[in-house]
Amino acid sequence: MALSHAILAVLADRTCSGYDLAKQFDGSVGFFWNASHQQIYRELAKLEQQGIIVGETIQQDSRPNKRQFSLTSAGKAMLCDWIAKPSSLPPTKDELLIKLFVGHLVPLETILTLLQDQQTLHAQALETYQSIAQKYFNDPETFSEAGHFQYLTLRNGIHFETSWLAWCEEAIAYLKQYSDQGG
Amino acid sequence: MALSHAILAVLADRTCSGYDLAKQFDGSVGFFWNASHQQIYRELAKLEQQGIIVGETIQQDSRPNKRQFSLTSAGKAMLCDWIAKPSSLPPTKDELLIKLFVGHLVPLETILTLLQDQQTLHAQALETYQSIAQKYFNDPETFSEAGHFQYLTLRNGIHFETSWLAWCEEAIAYLKQYSDQGG
DNA sequence: TCACGCATGTAATCCGTTACATGATTCC
């Protein structure tokens, strides 16, 4: 369901080939929706069949030809309808938390290592977001209309990663304390 | 892959029927991993075939009979091995953020409504977590060993929902400001 | 009597992942 909408969302901004889309889903939109190139090509074929997007073959020399896709008016309408529908909370799937949930089955060191690794990954993600913010989103006064909304999704990522890091620190400190005292 | 591990994690604590598992995945473990009863029954069949769990039929009068599953030693070993393996960041999939990303395509009111709805949902989730914390996790001194770890997963949920709420407020305020001034 | 909880499944479809496959150009 939602992969198709994510593709429409990217195509709303600008026409893209499958390859371009795959790159978008690996950065920018990819920060909150993942998709591999295989999924994207399959979905593009389906959407074209349904008349939601149209593809145009672009002849290129010194490069493979490509197909540029853009939204039809049906596609635009579909996207806007979907945006207006209420969204429920996204289902969480976090394997680290499952591991932690049964952390008492393994040595404490194992769990601390997992937490520290996760902390590093979240710190890296935060740095990525912050450097994007500095480069492209420095002064809200200068943003395009679309820019304001993109900025807010970036702010979401920054909030999210910051709170993960805070939790990691809390969790590590907590486990160290309770293993010293009680374990 | 990970559904099987999530099931093993629940069974590590106590033997369960498929029905019991389905309830666990709808609360507690369900806060960070979702699964429907159909998925669970299928996965149980597979795990039993592989000798990772064993099922025992429990005769019941005035109730349908049930099958209680528990881990074999192979299952326990598998679970512990899995815990020790490093985890990468869980892939995010949040359709609200896709909608926000192309928020300029619809009236501002539509987006504000989405954000306010989401805010309400996150506030409810936070309340749920906080009431669990008060009821069952009031004094860390009294926790069982497993309790410490479960407490940390709950703390994760509280951090997460709190930061979402903060972001929602920020985003709503931001959009109101920029529509007044610039839009 | 009607809804809900207990208890277990099948079938169809869709979505996602992994692996395989090709072939030119450009940069080091």
Add this chain to the structure above:
DNA sequence: GGAATCATGTAACGGATTACATGCGTGA
């Protein structure tokens, strides 16, 4: 010469969702 980038796909498998299906007991 080798790796990376551009560009497109197929095939097989596995995981997830939705719908269908059954049937007893309990409490309002």
